[in-house]
Amino acid sequence: MNARTLDPAHHLIEKEPYYEAVGDEIQLFEAAYRQQIPVLLKGPTGCGKTRFMEHMAWRLKRPLITVSCHDDLTASDLVGRYLVKGGETVWVDGPLTRAVRCGGICYLDEIVEARKDTMVVIHPLADDRRTLPMEKLGQEVEAPPEFCLAISYNPGYQSVLKDLKQSTRQRFVALEFDYPSAALERRIVATESGVSDAVADNLVRFAQMTRNLKGSGLEEGASTRLLVHAGKLIADGVSPVTACKAAVAQAVTDDADMLKAIQELSSSIF
Amino acid sequence: MAKPLTAAEMETSLHVWLETEFTYFKVEQLAAELAPLAREEQDFILGWIRRIASTHITLAWQFGRRAPALLPRMERRLLEAWAVHTCDVFDRTGLQTALRVMEEVDSFDDAQHLNDAAGALFEDIAPVLGNFVCGLSGRRLKLEEGDAAWTDGERIVLPPLIAALPNLDDNFQLAKATVALLWAQTRYGSLRIDHAAVASGYADPERALARLHALETLRLTACIARELPGLHRQMQRLRAEIDPALPSGWQRFEAALASDQATQDDSLAMLGAAYDEADCPQWSDQGCLRPDAIAAARAVRLDKEKARLRIKLAELLEEHQVAQPDPQAAPETPPELDVTPRDENGLLDFDITLDDAPIAPPEGVKQLLTSVYLDFGEIPPDYLTPAGDGEYDANRVFDQPEDPDAVWHGTYHEKGAELYPEWDHGRQHYRKNWCVMREKAVTPVHDSFYRDTLDKYAGVVKQLRRKFEALRDENRLDKRQTQGDEIDLDALIEALADAKDGSEMSDRLFVRLHRAERNIAVAFLVDMSGSTKGWINEAEREALVLLCEALELLGDRYAIYGFSGTTRKRCELFRIKTFDERYGDEVKARISGIRPQEYTRMGFSLRHMTKLLNQVEAKTRVLVTLSDGRPDDYFDVYRGQYGIEDTRMALLEAARTGIHPFCVTLDRDARDYLPHMYGSARYIILDDVRQLPVKVTDIYRRITT
Numbered sequence: 001m002n003a004r005t006l007d008p009a010h011h012l013i014e015k016e017p018y019y020e021a022v023g024d025e026i027q028l029f030e031a032a033y034r035q036q037i038p039v040l041l042k043g044p045t046g047c048g049k050t051r052f053m054e055h056m057a058w059r060l061k062r063p064l065i066t067v068s069c070h071d072d073l074t075a076s077d078l079v080g081r082y083l084v085k086g087g088e089t090v091w092v093d094g095p096l097t098r099a100v101r102c103g104g105i106c107y108l109d110e111i112v113e114a115r116k117d118t119m120v121v122i123h124p125l126a127d128d129r130r131t132l133p134m135e136k137l138g139q140e141v142e143a144p145p146e147f148c149l150a151i152s153y154n155p156g157y158q159s160v161l162k163d164l165k166q167s168t169r170q171r172f173v174a175l176e177f178d179y180p181s182a183a184l185e186r187r188i189v190a191t192e193s194g195v196s197d198a199v200a201d202n203l204v205r206f207a208q209m210t211r212n213l214k215g216s217g218l219e220e221g222a223s224t225r226l227l228v229h230a231g232k233l234i235a236d237g238v239s240p241v242t243a244c245k246a247a248v249a250q251a252v253t254d255d256a257d258m259l260k261a262i263q264e265l266s267s268s269i270f
Numbered sequence: 271m272a273k274p275l276t277a278a279e280m281e282t283s284l285h286v287w288l289e290t291e292f293t294y295f296k297v298e299q300l301a302a303e304l305a306p307l308a309r310e311e312q313d314f315i316l317g318w319i320r321r322i323a324s325t326h327i328t329l330a331w332q333f334g335r336r337a338p339a340l341l342p343r344m345e346r347r348l349l350e351a352w353a354v355h356t357c358d359v360f361d362r363t364g365l366q367t368a369l370r371v372m373e374e375v376d377s378f379d380d381a382q383h384l385n386d387a388a389g390a391l392f393e394d395i396a397p398v399l400g401n402f403v404c405g406l407s408g409r410r411l412k413l414e415e416g417d418a419a420w421t422d423g424e425r426i427v428l429p430p431l432i433a434a435l436p437n438l439d440d441n442f443q444l445a446k447a448t449v450a451l452l453w454a455q456t457r458y459g460s461l462r463i464d465h466a467a468v469a470s471g472y473a474d475p476e477r478a479l480a481r482l483h484a485l486e487t488l489r490l491t492a493c494i495a496r497e498l499p500g501l502h503r504q505m506q507r508l509r510a511e512i513d514p515a516l517p518s519g520w521q522r523f524e525a526a527l528a529s530d531q532a533t534q535d536d537s538l539a540m541l542g543a544a545y546d547e548a549d550c551p552q553w554s555d556q557g558c559l560r561p562d563a564i565a566a567a568r569a570v571r572l573d574k575e576k577a578r579l580r581i582k583l584a585e586l587l588e589e590h591q592v593a594q595p596d597p598q599a600a601p602e603t604p605p606e607l608d609v610t611p612r613d614e615n616g617l618l619d620f621d622i623t624l625d626d627a628p629i630a631p632p633e634g635v636k637q638l639l640t641s642v643y644l645d646f647g648e649i650p651p652d653y654l655t656p657a658g659d660g661e662y663d664a665n666r667v668f669d670q671p672e673d674p675d676a677v678w679h680g681t682y683h684e685k686g687a688e689l690y691p692e693w694d695h696g697r698q699h700y701r702k703n704w705c706v707m708r709e710k711a712v713t714p715v716h717d718s719f720y721r722d723t724l725d726k727y728a729g730v731v732k733q734l735r736r737k738f739e740a741l742r743d744e745n746r747l748d749k750r751q752t753q754g755d756e757i758d759l760d761a762l763i764e765a766l767a768d769a770k771d772g773s774e775m776s777d778r779l780f781v782r783l784h785r786a787e788r789n790i791a792v793a794f795l796v797d798m799s800g801s802t803k804g805w806i807n808e809a810e811r812e813a814l815v816l817l818c819e820a821l822e823l824l825g826d827r828y829a830i831y832g833f834s835g836t837t838r839k840r841c842e843l844f845r846i847k848t849f850d851e852r853y854g855d856e857v858k859a860r861i862s863g864i865r866p867q868e869y870t871r872m873g874f875s876l877r878h879m880t881k882l883l884n885q886v887e888a889k890t891r892v893l894v895t896l897s898d899g900r901p902d903d904y905f906d907v908y909r910g911q912y913g914i915e916d917t918r919m920a921l922l923e924a925a926r927t928g929i930h931p932f933c934v935t936l937d938r939d940a941r942d943y944l945p946h947m948y949g950s951a952r953y954i955i956l957d958d959v960r961q962l963p964v965k966v967t968d969i970y971r972r973i974t975t
Contacts, residue, residue, distance in 0.1 A: 261401030
């Protein structure tokens with residue numbers, strides 16, 4: 001079996017990605033898109049930011065180019081660079097340039113992780129100029145109206161080093177994400193993983209307990225994504241306690257006491 | 271196996287440890303009792319006599335007299351726990367209570383303690399169950415060790431050992447069930463009952479309370495069955511194993527209280543009937559009921575939380591009014607604040623509406639609302655009137671940081687201080703909460719010390735600047751990389767030439783910008799003991815000035831603290847510069863204001879700095895101590911071996927958390943103990959005090975590159 005190779009710049013998401021709206025975020029995003037305002041998604045990990053972007057790309061029928069930022073990501077990684085091919089130098093567009101050229105949606109995930117110089121590139125794209133300067137080519141690419149820039153960031157890190165500068169954040173419309181309400185989360189877990197409502201209910205209850213632990217030894221509580229993982233394992237025949245241990249407890253902490261405490265919580269519920 | 275020691279051999283050691291010259295303990299008899307034991311058993315008991323003797327000789331003597339008889343019937347792990355517990359009690363409350371604990375072991379009954387070997391010790395289970403109870407909803411409850419299992423609505427107390435069952439796992443499950451039932455008392459309204467009023471209505475109040483407790487246990491068990499079915503299964507299994515079946519008369523109560531509508535009022539309604547029942551069921555997981563503790567905690571909490579909530583709501587209101595300035599709506603009627611609690615799915619949540627518009631309550635308000643809800647089962651309307659101006663004195667309602675000096679003017683207590691353990695090498699155990707530590711500020715002295723020092727060391731400063739600037743890791747272009755932002759033309763031309771030449775073409779054709787960040791946090795701990803008076807103190811201050819100059823150049827994050835103390839009750843750390851503070855005039859004046867204080871108790875200061883350093887985010891953490899010699903304290907065992915061992919332990923603890931400790935010492939005479947004391951830490955000895963200012967910066971440069 002061959003894996004399909006996709007060219008993100010021309011690939012449209014065909015099937016509707018499952019997404020449950022928590023509030024009016026879909027409407028807000030669509031309005032911002034029409035008004036050509038870039039969007040900032042805030043929220044803890046695993047609460048559905050990336051899924052939301054996929055859903056919006058499907059809704060707006062635009063290709064989605066996602067870049068997961070890391071601490072070594074430079075401006076040229078986004079814009080493009082010269083490569084050497086058989087004795088000649090060839091310019092290769094970076095993902096951001098590709099998105100601008102094809103009028104797609106460029107989603108920079110965890111933007112604070114990237115090097116500071118990347119901000120300089122996105123600033124002119126993020127205000128009313130909507131252009132991408134390409135210094136090395138001596139060009140400036142103007143973004144078509146279909147182009148949309150979205151970035152995400154997790155304010156929970158609370159580190160001064162990983163904060164978004166005011167000059168950056170004030171260019172964006174901000175959508176705040178949080179864990180969905182219990183009823184909604186139950187529906188999400190049940191739909192995504194295929195477990196019964198009763199199991200989903202217990203999983204959500206368990207997640208709530210781990211979220212209570214945030215601040216007393218746990219950095220983050222269990223995210224919806226982890227619940228879906230646990231749910232999928234349960235649906236596949238793994239016992240709930242084992243599934244919670246593997247998919248949730250081990251994922252949120254390495255601390256032995258905390259692990260045991262979380263396991264005791266899950267074994268109390270199931 | 272080694273040969274057992276003879277009585278005579280043991281007598282010699284016992285004479286020394288128990289100081290029989292002064293205490294007149296009859297060690298001959300003890301030695302005779304120990305003589306027939308196996309060598310290994312002798313070593314075990316003798317070892318503990320020696321260790322306890324370092325705490326108190328009488329305790330050691332009492333231990334020795336009892337231990338040989340206990341050894342055959344008591345698990346060694348427990349014997350040890352008992353010895354350590356006795357020492358802890360001695361630390362906390364003195365000899366009399368410790369002797370009482372020692373004597374309790376006489377009533378040690380084999381049958382009753384059949385399962386002790388598999389018992390769950392509080393210190394083993396507390397970290398797990400503490401987190402467990404945090405994860406459950408409702409008010410945050412603390413877990414503490416005490417005489418029995420009970421709760422007052424703010425903390426859950428467990429006994430030191432839970433050992434009702436023959437294996438460890440089951441005993442842990444029993445402890446967990448107990449914690450869950452005690453938690454449920456707070457969560458499901460049992461503590462809302464006015465126990466004193468209820469009990470007074472019956473001829474035999476004890477009997478009434480026991481039956482009420484049993485009824486509530488039935489109701490709470492049903493609550494747990496709904497909320498935590500997994501735990502409920504375990505509880506049922508354990509109860510089937512060790513508890514007698516429910517008396518037949520009680521079955522009807524159980525059935526009635528199993529409804530999810532049942533509240534504490536239903537239990538109260540049934541109390542009359544239950545009172546007349548001959549038997550009263552008891553479960554091993556239910557703990558005891560302490561109405562006095564519950565009432566006392568509640569009385570303190572109610573007023574305080576009412577005030578806190580009303581102040582918080584006033585703040586919340588103010589924020590919202592500022593956020594939505596509406597000139598039309600003059601505030602004729604006070605805004606209507608409404609809170610609806612939602613208690614569903616095991617989750618407590620609150621919807622707050624302001625004039626029917628929902629607002630998001632901050633975390634602090636939510637917690638207060640939860641606590642109030644648990645006390646009343648609703649949010650009483652008078653709790654929702656925001657506090658007016660000046661209605662409460664915020665100083666009284668909220669816990670204020672204690673002024674570290676004021677404590678000494680009043681009574682002698684440990685309020686507001688941080689407690690640190692200390693390593694007792696004689697006991698080979700920590701003394702818990704032994705050092706009472708306070709952070710204090712150095713009184714700044716605004717004089718010309720800073721400028722004078724710079725003038726004095728003008729040449730050195732110039733050199734320092736050059737050296738440290740060279741150290742600053744600048745951004746640079748790395749050439750000939752496989753990946754990079756731009757093409758390395760030189761490399762490319764070379765590679766093309768190679769290709770033409772027929773040899774293989776290199777793939778290292780790019781230049782890459784290397785960004786080096788010095789990610790170092792360093793804490794300096796300066797000896798401020800009385801022995802530094804004079805030259806050393808001055809050298810220390812000068813060294814700090816030069817260090818700060820150098821560190822400012824590098825941009826490393828740094829903090830400076832001074833330590834001193836008199837006895838364990840008065841350990842003081844002097845803030846000179848915190849990590850967040852800028853190196854400004856104030857800090858300079860504080861460096862100038864460093865004055866010799868009292869003694870050199872080092873352990874607590876190392877432990878506190880370890881804690882502070884670990885809160886700073888940095889790739890490398892360095893802890894540098896400047897001291898003038900061996901640890902010492904006023905009329906205390908800290909002088910000598912004890913202090914050296916404690917310091918060594920504190921340095922080991924620091925190293926274990928990933929900190930790099932480095933010690934600079936001026937002690938010229940006694941180098942023999944240094945390698946042992948500094949153990950894991952690297953250190954350097956300076957012979958000449960006058961070298962200190964110049965050397966210290968040099969040392970810093972060496973250890974951080």
